[in-house]
Amino acid sequence: MLRSHGGRARAVRCGDLHIDVAFIAASIADEYGNCNGMLGKSAFGAMGFAYADAFHADNVIVITDNLQPYPVTPISIPQIYVDYVVQVDAIGDPAGIQTGTMQITRSPTRLNIAKNVVKFLAKAGIIKNGFSFQAGAGGTSLAVTKFLHEYMKKNGIVGDFVMGGITGYVVDMLHDGTIRKILDGQSFDLKAVESIANDEGHVEVSHIMFGDPHTCGCVVNRQHACFLGATEVDLNFNVNVNTHSDGLLLHGIGGHQDAAAGSDVTIITIPLLRGRVPVIRKEVTTVSTPGDTVDVIVTDRGIAVNPEREDLIEAVKGKMEIVDIEELYKKAISLVGEPKEPKFDDEIVAIIEYRDGTLLDVVRKVKE
Amino acid sequence: MLRSHGGRARAVRCGDLHIDVAFIAASIADEYGNCNGMLGKSAFGAMGFAYADAFHADNVIVITDNLQPYPVTPISIPQIYVDYVVQVDAIGDPAGIQTGTMQITRSPTRLNIAKNVVKFLAKAGIIKNGFSFQAGAGGTSLAVTKFLHEYMKKNGIVGDFVMGGITGYVVDMLHDGTIRKILDGQSFDLKAVESIANDEGHVEVSHIMFGDPHTCGCVVNRQHACFLGATEVDLNFNVNVNTHSDGLLLHGIGGHQDAAAGSDVTIITIPLLRGRVPVIRKEVTTVSTPGDTVDVIVTDRGIAVNPEREDLIEAVKGKMEIVDIEELYKKAISLVGEPKEPKFDDEIVAIIEYRDGTLLDVVRKVKE
Numbered sequence: 178m179l180r181s182h183g184g185r186a187r188a189v190r191c192g193d194l195h196i197d198v199a200f201i202a203a204s205i206a207d208e209y210g211n212c213n214g215m216l217g218k219s220a221f222g223a224m225g226f227a228y229a230d231a232f233h234a235d236n237v238i239v240i241t242d243n244l245q246p247y248p249v250t251p252i253s254i255p256q257i258y259v260d261y262v263v264q265v266d267a268i269g270d271p272a273g274i275q276t277g278t279m280q281i282t283r284s285p286t287r288l289n290i291a292k293n294v295v296k297f298l299a300k301a302g303i304i305k306n307g308f309s310f311q312a313g314a315g316g317t318s319l320a321v322t323k324f325l326h327e328y329m330k331k332n333g334i335v336g337d338f339v340m341g342g343i344t345g346y347v348v349d350m351l352h353d354g355t356i357r358k359i360l361d362g363q364s365f366d367l368k369a370v371e372s373i374a375n376d377e378g379h380v381e382v383s384h385i386m387f388g389d390p391h392t393c394g395c396v397v398n399r400q401h402a403c404f405l406g407a408t409e410v411d412l413n414f415n416v417n418v419n420t421h422s423d424g425l426l427l428h429g430i431g432g433h434q435d436a437a438a439g440s441d442v443t444i445i446t447i448p449l450l451r452g453r454v455p456v457i458r459k460e461v462t463t464v465s466t467p468g469d470t471v472d473v474i475v476t477d478r479g480i481a482v483n484p485e486r487e488d489l490i491e492a493v494k495g496k497m498e499i500v501d502i503e504e505l506y507k508k509a510i511s512l513v514g515e516p517k518e519p520k521f522d523d524e525i526v527a528i529i530e531y532r533d534g535t536l537l538d539v540v541r542k543v544k545e
Numbered sequence: 546m547l548r549s550h551g552g553r554a555r556a557v558r559c560g561d562l563h564i565d566v567a568f569i570a571a572s573i574a575d576e577y578g579n580c581n582g583m584l585g586k587s588a589f590g591a592m593g594f595a596y597a598d599a600f601h602a603d604n605v606i607v608i609t610d611n612l613q614p615y616p617v618t619p620i621s622i623p624q625i626y627v628d629y630v631v632q633v634d635a636i637g638d639p640a641g642i643q644t645g646t647m648q649i650t651r652s653p654t655r656l657n658i659a660k661n662v663v664k665f666l667a668k669a670g671i672i673k674n675g676f677s678f679q680a681g682a683g684g685t686s687l688a689v690t691k692f693l694h695e696y697m698k699k700n701g702i703v704g705d706f707v708m709g710g711i712t713g714y715v716v717d718m719l720h721d722g723t724i725r726k727i728l729d730g731q732s733f734d735l736k737a738v739e740s741i742a743n744d745e746g747h748v749e750v751s752h753i754m755f756g757d758p759h760t761c762g763c764v765v766n767r768q769h770a771c772f773l774g775a776t777e778v779d780l781n782f783n784v785n786v787n788t789h790s791d792g793l794l795l796h797g798i799g800g801h802q803d804a805a806a807g808s809d810v811t812i813i814t815i816p817l818l819r820g821r822v823p824v825i826r827k828e829v830t831t832v833s834t835p836g837d838t839v840d841v842i843v844t845d846r847g848i849a850v851n852p853e854r855e856d857l858i859e860a861v862k863g864k865m866e867i868v869d870i871e872e873l874y875k876k877a878i879s880l881v882g883e884p885k886e887p888k889f890d891d892e893i894v895a896i897i898e899y900r901d902g903t904l905l906d907v908v909r910k911v912k913e
Contacts, residue, residue: 237761246675248726249766250708250748257753307614338616358616380618381588385625392625393605394577399615418693 179419182362183388183395183435184532189359191391193534197236201227201259202268206241207249210259214364215251215374215381221271222364222373223343224253228383231258242268253381273509275366281323281346282316286477290446291320293475294404301492303401303442306334307355311403311436312341314365317446317519321404323344340387340396342432343379344368345442351378360396362432364389388435390533397432400545402474405433407445409461414468414483414504416445417461419529422454424462424519424543426527434532437470442489445471449478455509455516457502462519464538465529479505520544547787550730551756551763551803552900557597559759561902567602569595570636574609575617578627582732583742583749585611589639590732590741591711592621595718596751599626610636621749643734649714650684654845658814659688662772662843663696669860671769671810675704677724679771679804680709682733685814689772690714697723708755708764710800711737711747719746719828723776728764730755730800756803765800765807773801775813777829780870780872782836782851784813785829787897790822792830792887792911794895802900804837807913810857813839823877823884825870830887832895832906833897847873 180188186469188194203212204220214224219242231237231254238261239254248256251538282288298304310328312322314484322339323346329336336356339347343361350356352372359379372379388395408428409417418433420426437443447456457476472489474481481502482490493499521541529538548556556562560867570578572587582592587610599605599622606629607622616624666672674696680690691714697704704724707715711729713736718724720740722908727747729745732738740747767770776796777785781842784805786796805811816822825844840857842849849870850858861867878884889909 210768246705246725247677248728248748248764250726250746252748252750255750255754256762256764257757259761309615337614338562357614358618360616378618380616380620382620382623386623389625394624396616396624399577 178528178530179430180530181388181430181434181532182384182432183390183397184530184534185384186229186385186389187391187534188531189233190385190389196230196234198238199230201231201237201239201254203239203241204268205243205245205249206239206262207245207247207530208258208262209247210233210239210254210262211249211252211256211526213249213251213253215370219268219271220370220372220374221274223381224362225362225382225384225387227254229385236260238263240265240268242266245470248311260402267318270365271370274364279395280316281319281490286448287317288320290448290475290477291317291324293480294446295324297473297475297480297493297497298402299328300444300496303345304328304334308334308336308401309338309399311397311400311440312339312344312347313404313406314342315343317406318404319344319346321446321503326350326355340400345369348372351376354444388432388439390438395439397435400436400440402444403436403440403441404444404446405436407447407456409456409458410445410447410474411458411461412506414471414474414502415461415464416466416471417463418465419527420463420540422462422516424521426540430465434466437466438532442472443470444473444475446475449476449509450513451503453513455513456510457506458516459506464530465539467537474505476505481505546896547798548788548897548898549756549798549802550752550800551576551758551765552572552898552902553758554597554751554753554757555900555902557601558697558753558757558885564602566604566606567598567878569599569605569607569622571607571609572636573611573613573617574607574632575613575615577615577624578622579617579624580607580609581617581619581621583738587611587636587639588738588742589642590738591729591749593730593750593752593755596624597753598744604628606631606712607732608633608636621858624718638886639735639738642732645747648684649687650754654816655685658816658843658845659685659692661848662689662812663692663859664812665841665843665848665865666810667696667772668864669857672696672702672796676702676704676769677706677767679768679808680707680712680715681772681774682710682712685774686772687712687714689814693811694718694723695835702782708768713737716740719744756800756807756900763807765803768804768808770812771804771808772812772814773804775815775824776828777824778813778815779826779829779836780840780874782842782870783829784834784839786833787832787895788831788908790830790884793806798833802834806900807835810840812841814843817844817873817877818881823881824885825874825877827874831897831908835905842870842873844873845909846876847870849873
């Protein structure tokens, strides 16, 4: 069962997903369980994932390598939810949160895609004071963040917040006043960790608050834009992030469904081809995020807008070239030919749940 | 139905007390409902009372006179619980939180009681590094806080935390390093309000965390001492805070039961007589806090220790005079004679619930 960040929080809170024991790593804790991930030698930043678990698990065990006198503050998970506190030598290496994907892409193709995202938003009149967005940590997303930062700074635009997966690129925006607040569910590099511990405007939020659709309102609903990746997109704007075109299950959903559903404008950044594999398909191998929540596809060979978004098409008319998604598909096919479809067994290896709990798709076993 | 702060949080959380609509005043809020009481012209400090209500009411309405752009931080009540936000001209006058009782007593009798509280704790070896206590806002409690501050500072003792009802007297302790942290469920004066907005070590806590006995552990359990008032105390150390000796219902319970149950040493500060009315009785008119949670009675005419606390009696033996509570009772009677008992109708006007939900006592209507 694969769920989005917000969908998992929803499932835990409503009882669909029962947790017997939650093990919560903390870089500082007191013996009653008040803890956070911001302080100490193993500081890793926001613990947005831990909230729903701590609130609802039958047993909550905080594991720390840094036990400090009561009371530890700031309090991310409060003592009232914590059954046990366990002290260990080391909870892990915080450098490990900073993986290879946390670098701005060097690919000219992808840099061009990122530039076109910012150009599209600018031409559509979306980047103005109060502009708020979700930043990711892929190489292209980081490039979008950097180019957005440059654009906003140059034009004196101040945004309300960035939600994320937070990186140093977003912290730079906070520090020079290009955005007022950072809402952080998971810190993606050590600069973000340092910032959440020290910057008043950098605030930890739970994944409940990030994206649980069964609340009185989650943060994604306030995002003007989000920039997301995909392994495939189809002619109905459905997005696959779970399998590759060979049908093999590879990725989780992350916050993809949540960000797409909530944001005013959901932008998918993809190359038209990966090697000799077209990324735009007639139908995606797996539906991870439904097409009616996806608005714009930015590729290296053109930008397509969901025909349902007449407002966006109207907004950029005459200012920027957009193409039909069928055209992008045909261009890909003309370059590499019709893609070979994988063959599947009947056996289901994964269920893709939508964030609200409905069944979205299944992943079947690929025939050897 | 009268409940303690912690008992009310418990009742709301477990469903004993169902809330249809919670109206939550906030001195700053955004249109999604993220709010606090720390910022803005009507800042009133901690909103510890509001948490259980916000988490469990069918409808949550935040009322503010200070609507600010999304997202408002720090977030006391998060948007995920808030159904509506209503803007009004003024939510109230914050000067009103600072009432006449928030002054140190000038009565030599009460100052003497306060001095004896500190003396008792010192002689018993309880005031040492890490010492943590609950401060109240009555004139005598404030004097205890002041004298404790002086004692700790003079002896180079650093406490872990003060929990309260927080006043400027406690803020002074934080500012000069006599305590490391303030845990604040309700701010009692404007100096406390200013501090909670600005001092990193001054942290807002919910009344759930303060005293709900149905959690994995509440703050009162970590208190070495608390200093509480009483309208009456009886020979079994039961305490009345709800009625006076005339039987009339006058007060709520506040955090009395919670602090008494949790703290290592619960100290009741009372004069032996109020006018010609003895404060120590054979039986209290109403049991608000059960005697088995009460340890020391400090009066202007002597100190009595609950005989169950052999450890405390042993600790101060030879260092400080303590008397039997019967002696204090006899002394009071010898001065003013046997007190007149009120006459009651059968009609019950109030039920006193213990913090864990059990029935503790009832208050009957006084016969005219």
